[in-house]
Structures are given as structure tokens and as C-alpha cells.
Amino acid sequence: MKSNEAKKEFIQAWGSLGSSWGINRTMSSIHALLMSSPKALSTEEIMEELQISRGNANMNIRALIDWGLVKKRFIPGERKEFFEAGKDIWEIARQIASERKRRELSPVLEVIGRLKETEDQSDPEFTALLKDMHEFTATLTNVMDRFQQSDRNWFFKKLIKLIS
Amino acid sequence: MKSNEAKKEFIQAWGSLGSSWGINRTMSSIHALLMSSPKALSTEEIMEELQISRGNANMNIRALIDWGLVKKRFIPGERKEFFEAGKDIWEIARQIASERKRRELSPVLEVIGRLKETEDQSDPEFTALLKDMHEFTATLTNVMDRFQQSDRNWFFKKLIKLIS
DNA sequence: CAGAACTTTCAATAAATATTGAAAATAATA
DNA sequence: TATTATTTTCAATATTTATTGAAAGTTCTG
Secondary structure, X not given: OOHHHHHHHHHXXXXXXXXXXXXXHHHHXXXXXXXXXXXXXXXXXXXXXHOOOHHHHHHHHHHHHHOOOEEEEXXXXXXXXXXXXXXXXXXXXXXXXXXXXXXXXXXXHHHHHHHHHHOOOOXXXXXXXXXXXXXXXXXXXXXXXXXXXXXXXXXXXXXXXHHO | OOHHHHHHHHHHHHHHHHHHOOOOHHHHHHHHHHHOOOOOEEHHHHHXXXXXXXXXXXXXXXXXXXXXXXXXXXXXXXXXXXXXXXXOHHHHHHHHHXXXXXXXXXXXXXXHHHHHHHXXXXXXXXXXXXXXXXXXXXXXXXXXXXXHHOOHHHHHXXXXXXXX
């Protein structure tokens, strides 16, 4: 199979993975396209490749930059902007985990923490649920923070240790 | 704050968490309602509490059962069905992780594995990306499998060790 | 500074997804 | 078996989310 076909399939797969996890399909497709491209691409090239409108391309490129997954790249002699994605899968995972935690998990954890402190404990089972959730998420948050601060090798080694 | 108000807020929070992670809001709200209820609830009680239609309630209860998050409960002398959700947060997390892996992650990993085997390696950078992804996901899959097989204490202890 | 190249915005529109409600199916009771 | 209670299904509808494209904004260049 030609790399080009493989890339197309990869873009499809990554796009549908994103959309089943609440990230819009175009955004993850652009990400996949940039990950699999050896060179930085312009908005026009992205539009062309994925058959999407300029507005759509622009918005989703901005979102990717906002997530820290894509960077602008200036090319000497060129007037337009080019974009490239990081290709270190550990770094990508770290970035995605970190952003999702910040955007979608933390607000909920905050609510749970507050409820735990303020509810009147008239239903002991519910009180216990809040307590457990708090403990559980504290542990997970801790792990994720370590993951985010760690370098690739440190975390990899720890994981290997964990599963053996 | 009364437990009842706290539960309402919890249901809201859990519902929006679900919807930002690609799970429909009603499904996660029902789950939260059942988690926070000391007794099993009937379809009618769920409809009433969340102000949703019978069809909607029915479909999402089925989905929750399908995910292994909710169980039917027969109450002697009652003709209708009652539903209850497990309340062990480790078990809930394990179940959700396991289902999401099976439904949404595995198919993509299969594609990546296949591409890695069959693409013609004409773009070495792309080949390296596939290889890294494969390695990364193999490690994660391994960790998740352990998590799923483990009992709560085992995994908890391992995590504590990992982060210290 | 004028004009060209390029980027951003956003109201209109399209597409995807969720919800309703009533009819059909099923199960329980007498 | 006929009646009633309960659950399931699904076409119609509503809601949410994504996309377009053209106008407005910006930046660069001669």
C-alpha cells in the first residue's frame, strides 16, 4: 500500500476517533493531515486536501493552535502562513490529556468537591459517593499531573513497572 | 446545602461531563440520577425527575444497561421494572474505560496496526509515526487491561506507587 | 498610501443528533 | 382468552452542532 493511501485512511480513522470522543471531525482530520505530512501546509492546501471551506479550515486550525497541537511556521519568501503538527505521540497524548482535563474535567471536579463540602449528609450513600469520587479523581489528577510534567522516558519506565 | 439540591447539581454536572465527551446528555443524567438515588427507580420516576419523554427514557436506560452501568431490579409485588446503578466509582470507571476502548478505540487501533504493516514506507516520518502510535497504544492497552482485570485495591496501590 | 494578498468573522444554511409521542408489541392478570 | 399494564419502536420534529461563503478586517508590498 502506498503511503499516500495509508495517510488517507489514517486521516479518516483519526477523524472518526475524534468525533466519537466529542472533538469535531474536521479538527481531528486536520490534525491527522498535518501529523502525516512531511512539510508544513498552508490553509489552501488543507482546504484542497480535505475539501472544506476556508472558514471551516481557519476556525479549526485556530482551535488546534489553541490546544497546543499545531504551530504556525513561517517560510522565507512566502507570504501566507503554514502550519505543522508535532509528531511525538507521547507529547501529543500529553497535550490532549492536559487540555481535556483543564477544559472539561476540572470544572466538574470543582463542583463535586464543593458539593462534598457543603451537602448536609442526609443521604449517607450519596455522601459516600461524593467522597469516593473525590478521592478517585484526586488520584487520577495526580497521575495526570505527573504525566504532564514528566519526560517521555520517565513515564514510560514507570508504566512498564506498573504493568509488570 | 440539602442533599436533594446537591444531587440536582451533581446530575447537571455529570450530564455535561458526558456530553463534552461524546456521550449523550440524557444518558449521563440518568446515570447520575440512579447513582445518587438510594433506591431503584422506575421509568416513570426517571421521566418525572428529569422531565423527559418515555421513549427517550427507555432508550437511554437500555443504553446504560448495554454499557453495564445499570441493572434491572425486580421488586416483589411490583409489575414494572426498576433500575439501579452501581455506586463503586472504581467499578464505574473501569466499566466506562472498558466499553469506550472496545467501541471507539480498538477499531482505530486496528486500522493503525494494519497500516503499519502494509504501507510502503515511502515517507519515513509517517512510518515512524505509525510505529510510535502502535507502541504507545500497545502500552496503554496493556495498562487498561490490567486495570480492568484488577481489583480495586491492586490498582489503587499500583497508582500510589507510580506517583510517589 | 493604494492595491493586492491573505486572514478572520459571522449570519445563513446544512447536517448530525437527540427527543417526542403515539401506535405496536409484549407481558401479566383475572 | 380478553383486558389491562407496561415496554418498545420509530417516523416526525426539534435541537444542537458544524459548515459555508462572502464581506470585513488585516498585513504586506511597491
